[in-house]
Amino acid sequence: MTKVRVYVSYKASILDPQAQAIKAATHKMGYSIVESLNVGKYFDFELDSEANMAEEKVAEIANELLANPNMETYKVEVLN
Amino acid sequence: MTKVRVYVSYKASILDPQAQAIKAATHKMGYSIVESLNVGKYFDFELDSEANMAEEKVAEIANELLANPNMETYKVEVLN
Numbered sequence: 001m002t003k004v005r006v007y008v009s010y011k012a013s014i015l016d017p018q019a020q021a022i023k024a025a026t027h028k029m030g031y032s033i034v035e036s037l038n039v040g041k042y043f044d045f046e047l048d049s050e051a052n053m054a055e056e057k058v059a060e061i062a063n064e065l066l067a068n069p070n071m072e073t074y075k076v077e078v079l080n
Numbered sequence: 081m082t083k084v085r086v087y088v089s090y091k092a093s094i095l096d097p098q099a100q101a102i103k104a105a106t107h108k109m110g111y112s113i114v115e116s117l118n119v120g121k122y123f124d125f126e127l128d129s130e131a132n133m134a135e136e137k138v139a140e141i142a143n144e145l146l147a148n149p150n151m152e153t154y155k156v157e158v159l160n
Contacts, residue, residue: 001115007122022123026141033137035081036126042087043102046116057113061106 002047002054003079006062009040014071041066044079051078082127082134083159086142089120094151121146124159131158 010016019039026034043066047054059076067074090096096119103117123146127134139156147154 022145025145029141029144031137031141033127033129033134034125034141035128038124040122040124042120042122044118044120045114047113048115049113054113057111061109061111061114064109065102065105 002049002051004045004047004054004058005077005079006043006045006058006066007040007075007077008043008062008067008072009038009074010071011073054078082129082131084125084127084134084138085157085159086123086125086138086146087120087155087157088123088142088147088152089118089154090151091153134158 016039019037022039023034023037026037043062045054045058045061047057049057055076055078062074062076063069099117099119102119103114106114106117123142125134125138125141127137129137135156135158142154142156143149
Protein backbone atom coordinates (compact mmCIF):
# COMPACT_ATOMS: atom_id res chain seq x y z
CA MET A 1 0.00 0.00 0.00
CA THR A 2 1.39 3.39 -0.97
CA LYS A 3 0.23 6.82 0.21
CA VAL A 4 0.53 9.63 -2.32
CA ARG A 5 -0.50 13.27 -1.83
CA VAL A 6 -1.40 15.74 -4.59
CA TYR A 7 -1.32 19.47 -3.91
CA VAL A 8 -3.44 21.59 -6.27
CA SER A 9 -3.15 25.36 -6.18
CA TYR A 10 -3.83 28.38 -8.37
CA LYS A 11 -1.11 29.46 -10.78
CA ALA A 12 0.75 32.56 -9.52
CA SER A 13 -0.83 34.66 -12.28
CA ILE A 14 -4.37 33.87 -11.06
CA LEU A 15 -6.00 36.18 -8.50
CA ASP A 16 -7.42 34.22 -5.54
CA PRO A 17 -10.24 36.27 -3.96
CA GLN A 18 -10.76 33.64 -1.22
CA ALA A 19 -7.17 33.93 -0.06
CA GLN A 20 -7.38 37.73 -0.15
CA ALA A 21 -10.60 37.71 1.89
CA ILE A 22 -9.09 35.38 4.50
CA LYS A 23 -5.93 37.51 4.70
CA ALA A 24 -8.05 40.63 5.22
CA ALA A 25 -10.00 38.82 7.95
CA THR A 26 -6.79 37.86 9.77
CA HIS A 27 -5.72 41.52 9.74
CA LYS A 28 -9.12 42.58 11.12
CA MET A 29 -8.66 39.99 13.87
CA GLY A 30 -5.38 41.70 14.78
CA TYR A 31 -2.89 39.38 13.08
CA SER A 32 -1.04 42.08 11.16
CA ILE A 33 2.05 39.81 11.00
CA VAL A 34 0.35 37.90 8.14
CA GLU A 35 2.22 39.07 5.03
CA SER A 36 0.80 36.67 2.41
CA LEU A 37 -1.55 33.71 2.10
CA ASN A 38 -2.07 31.04 -0.55
CA VAL A 39 -4.92 28.55 -0.41
CA GLY A 40 -5.00 25.16 -2.12
CA LYS A 41 -6.49 21.66 -2.01
CA TYR A 42 -4.75 18.40 -1.28
CA PHE A 43 -5.76 14.85 -2.12
CA ASP A 44 -4.45 11.93 -0.06
CA PHE A 45 -4.53 8.67 -2.01
CA GLU A 46 -3.91 5.16 -0.73
CA LEU A 47 -3.07 2.85 -3.62
CA ASP A 48 -2.63 -0.88 -3.87
CA SER A 49 0.70 -0.67 -5.72
CA GLU A 50 4.37 0.08 -5.11
CA ALA A 51 5.67 3.66 -4.92
CA ASN A 52 6.90 4.34 -8.47
CA MET A 53 3.75 3.06 -10.17
CA ALA A 54 1.55 4.80 -7.58
CA GLU A 55 3.30 8.13 -8.15
CA GLU A 56 2.97 7.79 -11.92
CA LYS A 57 -0.73 6.87 -11.79
CA VAL A 58 -1.60 9.67 -9.35
CA ALA A 59 0.17 12.18 -11.62
CA GLU A 60 -2.04 10.95 -14.46
CA ILE A 61 -5.15 11.30 -12.26
CA ALA A 62 -4.09 14.82 -11.23
CA ASN A 63 -3.56 15.78 -14.83
CA GLU A 64 -6.83 14.27 -16.12
CA LEU A 65 -9.16 14.96 -13.20
CA LEU A 66 -7.97 16.99 -10.22
CA ALA A 67 -6.29 20.13 -11.61
CA ASN A 68 -7.75 22.62 -14.11
CA PRO A 69 -4.75 23.12 -16.45
CA ASN A 70 -5.87 26.65 -17.34
CA MET A 71 -5.76 28.00 -13.80
CA GLU A 72 -4.12 25.45 -11.52
CA THR A 73 -0.85 23.62 -11.02
CA TYR A 74 -0.30 20.38 -9.09
CA LYS A 75 2.52 18.68 -7.23
CA VAL A 76 2.70 14.95 -6.41
CA GLU A 77 4.41 13.70 -3.23
CA VAL A 78 4.85 10.08 -2.16
CA LEU A 79 4.17 10.01 1.61
CA ASN A 80 5.44 6.48 2.36
CA MET B 81 9.85 35.82 7.56
CA THR B 82 8.35 32.46 8.48
CA LYS B 83 6.27 30.14 6.30
CA VAL B 84 3.58 28.14 8.07
CA ARG B 85 1.13 25.70 6.49
CA VAL B 86 -2.25 24.69 7.91
CA TYR B 87 -3.97 21.51 6.72
CA VAL B 88 -7.73 21.40 7.25
CA SER B 89 -9.62 18.16 6.67
CA TYR B 90 -12.87 16.48 7.64
CA LYS B 91 -12.96 14.51 10.85
CA ALA B 92 -12.84 10.73 10.21
CA SER B 93 -16.47 10.42 11.33
CA ILE B 94 -17.69 12.82 8.65
CA LEU B 95 -18.74 11.42 5.26
CA ASP B 96 -17.03 13.28 2.39
CA PRO B 97 -19.17 12.92 -0.74
CA GLN B 98 -16.64 14.86 -2.86
CA ALA B 99 -13.87 12.40 -2.05
CA GLN B 100 -16.21 9.47 -2.74
CA ALA B 101 -17.22 10.94 -6.11
CA ILE B 102 -13.59 11.51 -7.12
CA LYS B 103 -12.64 7.99 -6.02
CA ALA B 104 -15.51 6.56 -8.11
CA ALA B 105 -14.34 8.65 -11.08
CA THR B 106 -10.79 7.29 -10.79
CA HIS B 107 -12.17 3.75 -10.86
CA LYS B 108 -14.25 4.57 -13.96
CA MET B 109 -11.08 5.92 -15.56
CA GLY B 110 -9.46 2.54 -14.94
CA TYR B 111 -7.41 3.31 -11.82
CA SER B 112 -8.72 0.43 -9.74
CA ILE B 113 -5.53 0.55 -7.62
CA VAL B 114 -7.02 3.55 -5.76
CA GLU B 115 -8.06 2.10 -2.39
CA SER B 116 -8.99 5.29 -0.51
CA LEU B 117 -9.00 9.05 -0.93
CA ASN B 118 -9.20 11.97 1.51
CA VAL B 119 -9.57 15.56 0.35
CA GLY B 120 -8.62 18.66 2.33
CA LYS B 121 -7.55 22.31 2.10
CA TYR B 122 -4.22 23.85 2.94
CA PHE B 123 -3.32 27.42 3.75
CA ASP B 124 0.24 28.69 3.22
CA PHE B 125 1.01 31.71 5.38
CA GLU B 126 4.05 33.97 5.25
CA LEU B 127 4.40 35.87 8.50
CA ASP B 128 6.65 38.69 9.61
CA SER B 129 7.77 36.96 12.84
CA GLU B 130 10.01 34.18 14.07
CA ALA B 131 8.95 30.54 13.95
CA ASN B 132 7.53 29.91 17.44
CA MET B 133 5.33 33.00 17.49
CA ALA B 134 4.28 32.40 13.86
CA GLU B 135 3.23 28.82 14.65
CA GLU B 136 1.28 29.93 17.72
CA LYS B 137 -0.54 32.75 15.86
CA VAL B 138 -1.42 30.53 12.88
CA ALA B 139 -2.86 27.91 15.25
CA GLU B 140 -5.05 30.65 16.73
CA ILE B 141 -6.14 31.72 13.21
CA ALA B 142 -6.90 28.11 12.27
CA ASN B 143 -8.94 27.65 15.41
CA GLU B 144 -10.88 30.94 15.08
CA LEU B 145 -11.28 31.17 11.29
CA LEU B 146 -10.11 28.33 9.05
CA ALA B 147 -11.51 25.13 10.53
CA ASN B 148 -15.13 24.35 11.44
CA PRO B 149 -14.66 22.67 14.87
CA ASN B 150 -17.84 20.61 14.42
CA MET B 151 -16.70 18.84 11.25
CA GLU B 152 -13.04 19.57 10.64
CA THR B 153 -9.63 19.13 12.22
CA TYR B 154 -6.47 21.11 11.44
CA LYS B 155 -2.73 20.58 11.64
CA VAL B 156 -0.10 23.34 11.69
CA GLU B 157 3.34 22.82 10.12
CA VAL B 158 6.22 25.33 10.07
CA LEU B 159 7.76 25.11 6.60
CA ASN B 160 10.93 27.12 7.22
